[in-house]
Amino acid sequence: MVNMARFEFTPQLRRFTETPVVDTDATTLRAGLEATFAKNPRLRGYVLDDQGHLRANVVVFIDGRRSTDRVSLNDPLRADGKVYVLQALSGG
Amino acid sequence: MTDRAWVATRKGLFELRRKGSDWSIANVSFLGEPVSMVLPPTSSGRMLAALNLGHFGVKVHASDDGGVNWHEVTTPAYPQQPPEATGVAWKLVQIWSMESRNGTIWAGTLPGGLFRSDDGGSSWKLNEALWHKPERAEWFGGGYDVPGIHSIAAHPTRPEEMLVGISCGGAWVTKDDGATWTLQASGMRAAYMPPDQAENPNTQDPHRIVRCPAKPDVLWTQHHNGIWKSVDDAVSWQEVTTSPLSSFGFAVAVDPSDADTAWFVPGVADQQRVPVNGALAVNRTRDGGKSFETLRNGLPQFACYDLIYRHGLSVAPDGRQLLMGSTTGGLWASGDAGDSWTTLSNHLPPIYTVRFG
Numbered sequence: 001m002v003n004m005a006r007f008e009f010t011p012q013l014r015r016f017t018e019t020p021v022v023d024t025d026a027t028t029l030r031a032g033l034e035a036t037f038a039k040n041p042r043l044r045g046y047v048l049d050d051q052g053h054l055r056a057n058v059v060v061f062i063d064g065r066r067s068t069d070r071v072s073l074n075d076p077l078r079a080d081g082k083v084y085v086l087q088a089l090s091g092g
Numbered sequence: 093m094t095d096r097a098w099v100a101t102r103k104g105l106f107e108l109r110r111k112g113s114d115w116s117i118a119n120v121s122f123l124g125e126p127v128s129m130v131l132p133p134t135s136s137g138r139m140l141a142a143l144n145l146g147h148f149g150v151k152v153h154a155s156d157d158g159g160v161n162w163h164e165v166t167t168p169a170y171p172q173q174p175p176e177a178t179g180v181a182w183k184l185v186q187i188w189s190m191e192s193r194n195g196t197i198w199a200g201t202l203p204g205g206l207f208r209s210d211d212g213g214s215s216w217k218l219n220e221a222l223w224h225k226p227e228r229a230e231w232f233g234g235g236y237d238v239p240g241i242h243s244i245a246a247h248p249t250r251p252e253e254m255l256v257g258i259s260c261g262g263a264w265v266t267k268d269d270g271a272t273w274t275l276q277a278s279g280m281r282a283a284y285m286p287p288d289q290a291e292n293p294n295t296q297d298p299h300r301i302v303r304c305p306a307k308p309d310v311l312w313t314q315h316h317n318g319i320w321k322s323v324d325d326a327v328s329w330q331e332v333t334t335s336p337l338s339s340f341g342f343a344v345a346v347d348p349s350d351a352d353t354a355w356f357v358p359g360v361a362d363q364q365r366v367p368v369n370g371a372l373a374v375n376r377t378r379d380g381g382k383s384f385e386t387l388r389n390g391l392p393q394f395a396c397y398d399l400i401y402r403h404g405l406s407v408a409p410d411g412r413q414l415l416m417g418s419t420t421g422g423l424w425a426s427g428d429a430g431d432s433w434t435t436l437s438n439h440l441p442p443i444y445t446v447r448f449g
Binding site: 013016017022042045046047049050051053055058059087088 | 145146147148149151164167169170171172174182183184276
């Protein structure tokens with residue numbers, strides 16, 4: 001079996017919408033997020049804004065490092081990468 | 093309906109019920125979440141709540157049973173921003189106003205877009221005609237980083253006609269159901285602009301605009317630096333300079349059946365947004381602005397620093413019941429058109445909106 005990147009979402013989102021754990025063979029953050037939105041389309045608006053950018057108060061960690069590209073979301077994913085989509089403490 | 097009301101706050105939506113002269117909290121929805129605006133049940137029974145989640149953006153929820161059960165519906169979204177489109181980002185910041193008429197729901201937003209839904213919030217469409225007005229480039233934020241539509245005043249007998257109020261972008265009117273828009277803030281004066289720009293209608297900051305349903309040519313606004321009134325359906329605006337204490341404030345309400353009766357809540361000034369002398373007061377005119385009474389009975393008169401924001405004052409269809417909520421969580425009710433007030437709470441979350449219905 002091919003190794004897959006795993007996406008997990010903050011449990012804080014569960015009071016609004018389903019947050020499935022998604023394994024994907026995507027190689028960029030945006031493609032991986034699209035795979036999660038395919039499981040739950042409602043998630044998109046919680047993570048991305050009108051222009052498809054990462055929301056100002058959402059943060060993504062890829063293998064322990066914060067993602068750096070909030071606009072095109074082209075950060076690469078490793079085949080066995082671990083991605084966490086969390087609320088940033090700047091918000092709320 | 094005058095025996096039910098809604099209080100949208102920084103930490104939830106509160107339903108109020110009235111028995112006799114006593115209001116009480118009957119239900120709470122979205123506890124802990126910021127509710128920027130509520131639309132009471134429309135003729136179809138649907139009501140909407142606009143959330144502004146700190147991390148996850150604006151969301152719209154609908155209820156078809158008077159706020160008992162809610163489900164998420166579609167959130168208005170701006171279209172793809174062309175690379176050449178400068179100015180504010182085409183990103184929804186907040187739903188600041190919602191009104192319904194004949195099955196259509198309108199949502200006014202920061203950063204200045206007006207959205208329309210003809211299916212109870214299942215889908216929304218940006219009004220492109222207003223959004224693409226070249227004058228929009230001149231609008232700027234008032235209290236926020238970006239401009240916003242806080243007032244939506246439909247015409248009660250001409251369904252194609254509607255006025256919207258913008259901070260800061262004046263007042264705009266459509267008479268063809270949103271196909272075209274005209275700037276109609278002539279007569280207003282902006283003390284915060286350079287002198288040669290003070291009368292530019294496109295940079296006026298009407299904090300809130302309300303229309304009298306019984307006499308729809310009459311509109312009142314609490315402006316950033318004064319009170320203005322129009323008696324010709326916003327063709328012209330005349331300043332009202334007779335209000336006691338101060339002409340600064342945010343909220344205004346007009347008696348639905350008497351265009352000469354309106355209420356305002358004065359603050360000291362824009363650089364000191366608290367009641368005059370620490371004593372909360374409501375100014376009421378009953379003669380179209382020729383004179384005002386200052387109403388204080390039942391309102392805190394010592395060390396009170398409550399501010400009544402744009403949507404924090406509301407009058408019921410009977411013109412007698414009033415509700416007033418503050419940004420520090422004070423909530424008051426009157427059953428006699430403001431002559432006397434009762435404190436409902438001193439410690440609600442910051443109140444954004446009070447509405448009957």
